[in-house]
Amino acid sequence: MPAAPLPSRTSTARSTARSGARPGRSERARSGACPALATAPAALPLEAGPGPGRRWWRHSPAPSARPRCPGMSRKKAARSKGGGSAPSAALPPPAAAAPRSPAPAPELPRNGGATSGRPSLSSSGEFYDLAFKVMLVGDSGVGKTCLLVRFKDGAFLAGSFISTVGIDFRNKVLTVDGVKVKLQIWDTAGQERFRSVTHAYYRDAHALLLLYDVTNKASFDNIQAWLTEIHEYAQQDVVLMLLGNKVSWSHRAGPARMLWMWAGVDAVQPCSCRFWASRGTESGCLSQGGMLSSPEPCSCPSPPWCTGAGSSSACCWAAEFSQECCIELRCWRWKQRPVLTLRN
Numbered sequence: 194m195p196a197a198p199l200p201s202r203t204s205t206a207r208s209t210a211r212s213g214a215r216p217g218r219s220e221r222a223r224s225g226a227c228p229a230l231a232t233a234p235a236a237l238p239l240e241a242g243p244g245p246g247r248r249w250w251r252h253s254p255a256p257s258a259r260p261r262c263p264g265m266s267r268k269k270a271a272r273s274k275g276g277g278s279a280p281s282a283a284l285p286p287p288a289a290a291a292p293r294s295p296a297p298a299p300e301l302p303r304n305g306g307a308t309s310g311r312p313s314l315s316s317s318g319e320f321y322d323l324a325f326k327v328m329l330v331g332d333s334g335v336g337k338t339c340l341l342v343r344f345k346d347g348a349f350l351a352g353s354f355i356s357t358v359g360i361d362f363r364n365k366v367l368t369v370d371g372v373k374v375k376l377q378i379w380d381t382a383g384q385e386r387f388r389s390v391t392h393a394y395y396r397d398a399h400a401l402l403l404l405y406d407v408t409n410k411a412s413f414d415n416i417q418a419w420l421t422e423i424h425e426y427a428q429q430d431v432v433l434m435l436l437g438n439k440v441s442w443s444h445r446a447g448p449a450r451m452l453w454m455w456a457g458v459d460a461v462q463p464c465s466c467r468f469w470a471s472r473g474t475e476s477g478c479l480s481q482g483g484m485l486s487s488p489e490p491c492s493c494p495s496p497p498w499c500t501g502a503g504s505s506s507a508c509c510w511a512a513e514f515s516q517e518c519c520i521e522l523r524c525w526r527w528k529q530r531p532v533l534t535l536r537n
């Protein structure tokens with residue numbers, strides 16, 4: 194699928210300027226044109242088989258079927274937060290940074306239709322009944338990788354910002370209502386020059402988490418451009434969640450910046466995606482918050498901060514965790530629909 198030109202983003206200049214300052218970035222980005230990834234399937238191959246009145250899906254034969262490319266694996270380009278002074282001409286041309294023709298993603302079950310007839314074995318040795326592909330998208334620096342690492346390993350990647358090159362994934366098996374659900378979570382590079390790589394992975398995604406940084410207005414302003422892109426490349430019924438990240442920093446920035454979060458609530462209403470604000474600095478928040486799980490019907494009262502714009506139908510999903518660490522983890526489930534629907 195040819196990569197359509199993106200709407201212009203304010204992040205482009207930011208990203209370019211910062212990228213130019215990274216030592217050795219051109220070199221590494223060139224190695225990003227990984228032939229292994231160019232021919233790799235966008236997800237682990239799934240096998241479908243008939244069952245008694247239902248279908249099952251399982252990964253086969255092993256996650257190692259996806260070629261790993263050391264040049265594209267993950268974070269590579271050390272990023273200087275102070276902004277770049279080097280000319281953006283130091284960047285390699287986009288064509289050199291991305292595989293020329295990413296392999297089309299294999300067919301996956303439609304959202305909510307992935308059911309399992311028997312358990313399968315994940316790479317970590319855990320059995321699972323269902324598998325879903327989730328993608329993290331959003332501007333560079335909004336915290337996609339930190340969110341994933343926090344969710345997967347419970348650690349926070351503090352320190353210098355190292356930008357993702359290309360795309361990578363991690364698996365996590367959760368138990369939702371007694372069902373073992375394997376999430377294959379793809380962490381995409383936010384930089385625009387890698388878009389042609391990541392577009393190919395949208396098509397078979399069951400859920401997309403669109404992140405922005407509540408302390409970075411440009412990342413919020415770019416949401417509309419991201420939604421346009423998602424509508425173009427993802428399935429129509431993809432589960433979409435908007436996530437305002439770095440809430441912990443918004444305190445430092447003052448209440449005005451928190452408005453971006455409320456604005457986020459307004460922004461998602463027309464497109465009926467979910468909104469979730471988080472911070473990746475506290476341990477346990479994401480896993481305890483039930484990311485992408487099917488939560489119980491909400492019984493907790495709306496907290497005071499839920500009186501913001503568009504929150505009348507909101508439900509505090511994570512209130513029970515606020516006692517511990519997630520006082521700033523807030524989730525709204527629009528129309529009381531769970532984030533992922535699991536059907537038998």
Ligand SMILES: Nc1nc2c(ncn2[C@@H]2O[C@H](COP(=O)(O)OP(=O)(O)OP(=O)(O)O)[C@@H](O)[C@H]2O)c(=O)[nH]1
Pocket residue numbers: 331332333334335336337338339340350351352353354355356357358381382383384438439440441442471472473474
């Ligand atoms: N305070 C705070 N900082 C965060 C949080 N999440 C991420 N960061 C910081 O934000 C910076 C960028 O985080 P990343 O996860 O690398 O950003 P990214 O979206 O993956 O960026 P790309 O890989 O370029 O797309 C890092 O310096 C993190 O330490 C958060 O919840 N709170």
